[in-house]
Amino acid sequence: MNNEQEPNQGHAECLLQDTSLKTSKKSYHHGDLRTVLLDNAISILRTDGIQGLSMRKLATSADVSRTAPYHHFKDKKELLCAIAEEGFRLFSTRVDAKTIEPAPATLLIFTKQYLEFALKNKEVYELMFGSELWQQHSTTESLKTRAHASFRQYATAIKDWHEDKLINQAVDPLRFAQVSWSTLHGMSRLLIDGVYVDGEAIDAMCEETAQLFWSQLNPAVSF
Amino acid sequence: MNNEQEPNQGHAECLLQDTSLKTSKKSYHHGDLRTVLLDNAISILRTDGIQGLSMRKLATSADVSRTAPYHHFKDKKELLCAIAEEGFRLFSTRVDAKTIEPAPATLLIFTKQYLEFALKNKEVYELMFGSELWQQHSTTESLKTRAHASFRQYATAIKDWHEDKLINQAVDPLRFAQVSWSTLHGMSRLLIDGVYVDGEAIDAMCEETAQLFWSQLNPAVSF
DNA sequence: AATGTAAACTAGACGCTGTCAAGTTTGGCC
DNA sequence: GGCCAAACTTGACAGCGTCTAGTTTACATT
Structure with missing residues (x-):
């Protein structure tokens, strides 16, 4: 036949x-x-x-x-969720706050790692964090779990710094985690989408970001 | 609404x-x-x-x-661009850095204004800054102009603060504009898309954001 | 007032999409 | 060997963006 x-x-x-x-x-x-x-x-x-x-x-x-x-996939959404999940799997091997310490130089490295991942995997990144899947609750339960695990990992790293008194004690670790992640995410999106066109500025922006984070975390400064 | x-x-x-x-x-x-x-x-x-x-x-x-x-519209993209442009028109009346001064309290107000606009107009906001239009250069020339004007307005406000020595002179105004805008944008996206579900945390996040900005801008602190 | 033109609007068609329903093939278990 | 459920098939449907070719109308020119 x-x-x-x-x-x-x-x-x-x-x-x-x-x-x-x-x-x-x-x-x-x-x-x-x-x-x-x-x-x-x-x-x-x-x-x-x-x-x-x-x-x-x-x-x-x-x-x-x-x-x-x-x-194999109930509908297109489920397929996209599976892709996003794959993205988070890769993300956790590339970007991990637990591998660094709160210091200007390592914060810079972390920032660059995050941006490098986002820019090298922009289509997947968009699925991981974009409205396509998250809006109107169309995310798989397993994707939701994995995504929250990624954020929790970041948040607990910062909480550990706080408990070990490595960062300014006046800073709320969870709030800082949310806002600093926002910075990394927002910069990634603006660069990916081409709203910030100047690719040459990326390094300078990373440095500014690390400085911004450190100016808040630095235990030697009081507000 | x-x-x-x-x-x-x-x-x-x-x-x-x-x-x-x-x-x-x-x-x-x-x-x-x-x-x-x-x-x-x-x-x-x-x-x-x-x-x-x-x-x-x-x-x-x-x-x-x-x-x-x-x-009346060449294709759907052009319609969406027109909507986004309308969004920017509204944005400029709601969020304007020129109306505030570099101080913790006013930075907080500005942050809240930005987030309020984003959350109240989330679908339009997504069109204004999302990949739908910006990716693969499908933005109207007039939209591009208007969007850049919005950012430039913000950037020049900060440059003015810098020239008037109202903020730390070690900060590069343009870089700070890019990164702080990223923070506002990233937080808006994460909240809009429901990645950060906890709506009650918004106020606390705004305060953390304003603190973060001020810890960088504060002229009384040296790094 | 008659006429010509361009703009505004219409119906029809094409190829694409996601996905449902109903039928066919097959590997694996009794 | 026979059966069942899973894997896979074709056919169909409604919706989409948008192209083409034709119709109606407002308005400027005569």
């Missing part, structure tokens, strides 16, 4: 995880479709943007029928 | 069609369609969100044919 060999199954992403699977001929049951869909979706997202990612194109990219993806 | 809402003649006209009134017989040429479209678009945007705003529904709301809006 129809035993065609189809070589297009998201190989580019397959080398990320050294799967020793050799794609044999196409069978009715794919066997690994969810993974392939997720990988292809991220790859399409990165090259064509969120506008260019449709369920139908995604299905085609995995060489399955239009509606096959719906057996 | 809020105080700046405009009269909505488009909807009023919608009511006419099933009440079959004799007056204001619908004529082929509308006469004021662009204004009505823009008003209705904003109103739909506010109630149904960006997802609920389609060119076809907008046309129907103004009781004209599907394609009539295209005689």
Whole structure:
């Protein structure tokens, strides 16, 4: 019958995880479709943007029928949530306040790490924090959990600094966490969206940001 | 909703069609369609969100044919740009750094003004600063001009403080403008999108923000 | 007052989208 | 070997943005 060999199954992403699977001929049951869909979706997202990612194109990219993806993701939102979750997984390996100490130099490093992640993964970043998913409660429960875990990790790092008296004791750790995260997030968004066009200013902005944070955290200063 | 809402003649006209009134017989040429479209678009945007705003529904709301809006807006992007521009017009009347001075109390007021605008007009705010329009250079020239004017107004206010020696002279006014705007923007986005769910924390976050700004601007402190 | 033109508006069509319903194939368990 | 549920298929529907070609009208020129 129809035993065609189809070589297009998201190989580019397959080398990320050294799967020793050799794609044999196409069978009715794919066997690994969810993974392939997720990988292809991220790859399409990165090259064509969120506008260019449709369920139908995604299905085609995995060489399955239009509606096959719906057996692995309830709807498009769930697919996007899965992508965002993948983003948070990567985020936690790239940006972690627990690896630094409250000092001007390390605050600068942290700021740069955050911005580097956001700018290198801008389409995914937008999904992670954008209104697309968060507004009107369309986030998966597991995405919500993971996202809050990311923030909590940051907040507790700062709380630890506070408890260890490494930062100004007049600062409320939670409030500072919320507001400083806002700064990092806002800068990322403005740069990603091209509202701040001048890419050369990024370094200077990072330095200003680190200074701003330190001027608040510095235990040697009293207000 | 809020105080700046405009009269909505488009909807009023919608009511006419099933009440079959004799007056204001619908004529082929509308006469004021662009204004009505823009008003209705904003109103739909506010109630149904960006997802609920389609060119076809907008046309129907103004009781004209599907394609009539295209005689007043080249495409949907141009319509959205016009909405965003309207947003900036309102923004400049609500949030203006020139009206305040660099002091803890006034910084707090300014922060609250900014957040109030963002939260009261969240759908419009998202259009003003979101990736929808800014990414891939799909902004109207006139929108770009107006948006940059808004930022420049803020930046020059801070530059004036600097020149008048009202703030710490070690601070670069432009960099501070960029980063502090980022803080306000980031906080607005996180609150709008519901990533930070706790609405009660807003006041405390505003205070923390104002403190953060002042700890950097305070001329009495040296780093 | 008649005429010509351009602007405002219309209906029809195209290709795209997300997703539902109903039918087909198949791997794995009894 | 037989059965079931999961994986996958085609077909269909309503909605979308927007192009094209045609119709109606306001208005300036004669």
